[in-house]
Amino acid sequence: MNRYMLNSIKAEAIKQHKSVYHSNLMYFSMLIWPVLELFSAYYAYKPFEGTAASEIVAKWVGDDMIFAFILFGYISFIFFRCFVQSAWRFSSERISGTLELIYQTPANRLGIMLGNALASLFESTWMFMVFCIGALVLFTNLRISSIFMPLVAVLSLVIPSICWGIFMNSLFMFSRDSGMLYTVFQSPMEIFGGAKLPYPAFPFWAKVIGGVFPLTWSINIVRKIFMNGALLSDIKFELLVLCAICAALFLMTLLLLKKSEAYARKTGNMALF
């Protein structure tokens, strides 16, 4: 990592943080809306309470754990969404014309993407802490094996979400209609990733779609750590898959950056897709 890279990361993270995260937006998008959405997801289960199938569901979810189950899935989803949103906002810089200015500087491209993603780290971690503490206070039947494991949970959210964030960033950056891409990725990730639903219950085809998203594996890890008291050995498969996905995302980002800049130099057009 060279000097340009470090400076690019730092400058971009500070700019993004200053221009976007004023306090109101923080409270609404990271606290009030998630709480409302969380309850909506919880009540969506109500029409099925007490049916014969709910015993099978308890096997996946845990007895009387539906709320905790949704909570951990959903905040993991918001953790990821946060990075996607910041990527999306960044892509709007192409419209306002500041992107070209950034590209005229010798700034490291990957550094910019990384800095942009890092700026969201602060708000998403803050949100995650608040909800986790809330969950620990609210639910007495949570099982955590050691103090060390929640740290593993946070890391298995932070690293994949950054990789996902920079990948989305480069994808949005070079597409003509980032608004569309944003919608195309958001909701399927929420459903197939199992933010509100038990992933193990999915049919094979849905499992395949969900398996592509790093979120799916992060959610599994977080739930196992907070709800089942998992140890490292219990989640080694998930961790392995997560590492593979992250590496793949990182490589694809590098490829995309390289290709798009060559394309932009040749055609004077940033849009690759």
Add this chain to the structure above:
Amino acid sequence: MFIDNILSTARRNLTIQTRAYPVHFFVGELMSCFFTVLSSFFIYSIVFKGKVSDSFIRFSGTSDYMSYAILGSFMYLFVVRTFLNVSRSFITEMREGTLDSLLISPVSYMGYLSGNMLEQTLVTTGELLAAIIITSPFGLKMPDINAAAALLCIGITLVSLFGMAIILCGIMIYLKDTYLSQNTVFSVMYLICGITFPVQYLPNWVQNISNLIPVTYSLRIFRSSILAGSSIASQAGDFLMLAVLSIIYFAAGVLLINRIMKKAPERQFI
């Protein structure tokens, strides 16, 4: 004069929309409609093997959960699109720099807003047809529809949505914000108006709030008329509440907007 304002504004908006239709808004709303239904489908068919509880049947009067959920998502589409266009209309003019040319003319605010509402209703109806098509694989069944009750419900609902949209419009101008206010309203309504589950599951104090929002009644009448074939007479109570609330919201909206708009040009400076 008033009618002229409505028609010319509606025509102007239609021209703009057909020339540069906000495709990602449309796709976004259709997708969220589709995924709301898909999510319900996952819970219902895959997780709970197509069985609903007795309490659901008692509260909703139907055991057809998928049709219940699909109708809810249609109503939500109408709510979101109306608020996105009508509530944001003045603030969009403000951002695009055309508010002054508008306010300097003897335009009637209500005429202008009605024009926006008329145009948006036409557009949303078109979008609803698309929504009906993409959600058709999930099986909307209307075995016993009471068309008169459903149509009357839609009519009054439009008035109430318009009233709420005007109030939200005033709030947006006052706060000079669209993003935070619109999304807060959307997530509150999604939770408490019974879009994906009967409001009876909510705690009592929340239900009391639900009962102050016309959409709660609209949804109940809409579903009951379409899924159970209930007549206007048998739902007279709900119809009455919906009508009363619509009038209240509408009147409050008119009062609010006239006050807020007087100060609107000034707020552009701050």
Add this chain to the structure above:
Amino acid sequence: MLIAKGLKKNYTSKVKTGFLKSTTKKVEAVRGLDLTIEPGSIVGLLGLNGAGKTTTIKMLSTLLEPDEGSCAIDGLDLVKDAFQIKHMVNMIAGGERMVYWRLTARENLEYFGRLYSIPKEELKSRIESLIRFVGLQERSEEAVEKYSKGMKQRLQIARGLINDPKYLFMDEPTLGLDAPIARDLRRFTKSLAKEQGKGILLTSHYISEIEELCDYVYIIDRGLKIMEGTPKEIASIVANCTNKYKIKLNVLPDKLRGQFETFMSTVQSEFQLEEVDGGIEIDVSSHKDIQSELISMLSQQSKIISFTAMEPKLEDAIITLSEVKNYEQVHA
């Protein structure tokens, strides 16, 4: 006739001082302004940025309600009869906004025309003549976003005339326009007043524009009127309060230098000396016209290589005038 008396407008804005804390800040944009516009005349409103020109225009065009003061337009009250007044006035602002970019020129005019409830046939012929008038007939069916800056500006002018206003307020109408187009616009503004009898209020940065067009001029600074008069009077005052000369001499002997410095201090003028290739350059700025005195004094003992009297700038004049005004206020 438009008669405004003691117009005042304050803006209050919230200033965040910390978490959940804020204080209100009051900005006095206009502090008691009197002005009169007669039909068929062009009145100029001059001032630097932030002087209150736009606020004044927005008050007169019913967009803002004055906090204090009154204004009568042909006997109608600006606040009470705002709705009727809207039919009689219109505003044209510089810049490219205020029209819908996604609509064509014709569609824009049709929309605004209908907001004024102009009968269909009349509107149709009026739009035709306005489009011809501003020279957009060839591209009237194209969306405005494809227009050049000047064309958008011309469409704005057509929009401002759609209700055939008796009084027209023009806020920096030539801002950012090319010289030939600005010249056309000035000619056209003149014909609106002289041939169609409209009363026009014009704000501008350019003294030459004001001199060419206006029958009467008000100069305002920080919301207060600091001067009024015919453009001739204004121009002479402006010329008087800022005289700048650039003089180049081949030598400046010590004796002459002493004489020059004494003279400068007696006429309360400022100067700067600089030695350049082949002589000495002197920049003089004075509140008085001292051109002939300077020439006669300097030419006796040195050779004047060049002598330039700089054109007086409005900005300098306004700054000087407001300094004088402040001085008078403090010492009154």
